[in-house]
Amino acid sequence: MIGDTADSSDEVRSSREREEALAFETASTGKSPSGRLAAGIRWLLFLVVLVFVGRYVMVHARDVGSVPVPSPWLFGASTLVGLAGYSLVAVAYCFVLSRHGAEVSFPRMVGVVYLPQLAKYVPGKIWTIVVAMELFAREGVARRVALVTIALVMAAGLLANVLTTLLLGGEVILRHFGPWTFGIALGSLVAFAFPPCFYGLSNWGLRLLGKEPLSARLSLWELLLVVITLVVTCLLTGTAFFLLLASFYPVSWDQWPTIAAIFLSAQVAGFVALFAPAGIGVREGILLMGLQGIVGPGPAIVVTGVCRLWQTAIELMLAAIGWIMLRHAPASSVAEEARGDSSS
Secondary structure, three states: OHHHHHHHHHHHHHHHHHHHHHHHHHHHHOOOHHHHHHHHHHHHHHHHHHHHHHHHHHHOHHHOOOOOOOOHHHHHHHHHHHHHHHHHHHHHHHHHHHHOOOOOOHHHHHHHHHOHHHHHHOOOOHHHHHHHHHHHHHOOOOHHHHHHHHHHHHHHHHHHHHHHHHHHHHHHHHHHHOOHHHHHHHHHHHHHHOHHHHHHHHHHHHHHOOOOOOOOOOOHHHHHHHHHHHHHHHHHHHHHHHHHHHHHOOOOHHHHHHHHHHHHHHHHHHHHOOOOHHHOOHHHHHHHHHHHHHHOHHHHHHHHHHHHHHHHHHHHHHHHHHHHHHHHOOOOHHHHHHHHHHHO
């Protein structure tokens, strides 16, 4: 009798979590009239960006010439450095999650973090978060903990990107892209200078969703450690892009700060452009604008196109590694119980 009651409560809890996940997904994608209007506006903005980039490519197509064969050593080095840089994101997730009272091992975290990245090419930026929350749930992490962890690491990554961009090429970035970068940096700094601000907003959002607020939280110094880790990620990925460019066209190490800053600013712009799946068009536009003064319009078009393929290949490699880890790396007892409950 007691066992039947426990099984019934587990079924009710699992059913409730599925209903909450469906409600979160429906509310996020927006199936109401206002949601359809917002989707229409997003598509319009996306088309405008694509037209701008397409027009640039057509105007400067004659400058492209023949695409040079990349240096295999520099191209391979850029890929390895990029893999190392992006892998640090999983380290940041492990650390933040542990401070929120849950745990996922690093090998399995690679899968939890990078398999959802494949969903970013689906219109609507929410799909990456939806898939990540589902994978966290399979690892035995409560959805409220997963949601706050994802939000914190994303905010820390945005802050790290902006700070590193301004550190490496603040003058160039401001000249090309305006002072709005300082606005993003200032807003992020305010949120992270006062941890109660972030957790206050997070717990307020959890209450609106009918979730229990988080009691475990990171201190200011722990938040700064996460940001520093992600700054290292930015430095490595910026260096990886510099090596990618150098594998095609001659550039000097004196230009490394500016080139890395242009790449990172493109990442920021693609992230905050909610209308563009995976930042398509937006990232390319920033790279074209920044690189044309360094290598010329034609080479800028070549490297911008190669960069999209190169980054996608790195994400696919990390997703493949993560998929293997999720299948073969040992899972925690909590994760095994969570999968047992979902299968029953």
